[in-house]
Amino acid sequence: MFNAGRAIRVGRNLAVYAVxxxxxxxxxxxxxxxxxxxxxxxxxxxxxxxxxxxVVHEYxxxxx
Numbered sequence: 001m002f003n004a005g006r007a008i009r010v011g012r013n014l015a016v017y018a019v020x021x022x023x024x025x026x027x028x029x030x031x032x033x034x035x036x037x038x039x040x041x042x043x044x045x046x047x048x049x050x051x052x053x054x055v056v057h058e059y060x061x062x063x064x
Contacts, residue, residue, distance in 0.1 A: 021049065
């Protein structure tokens, strides 16, 4: 049987995870110099992205 609560929870986890990974990728490219992004902006983006991925894994029980 379809469980709507579980589907919403998985959707939320995947959305937060995708935003975190996206921020990590942009920040890593900025820190590596592959895109024009200053270190002052890239470093906090990296930390926020890492925190979002950590939150999904530790508090939400993983992306799925």
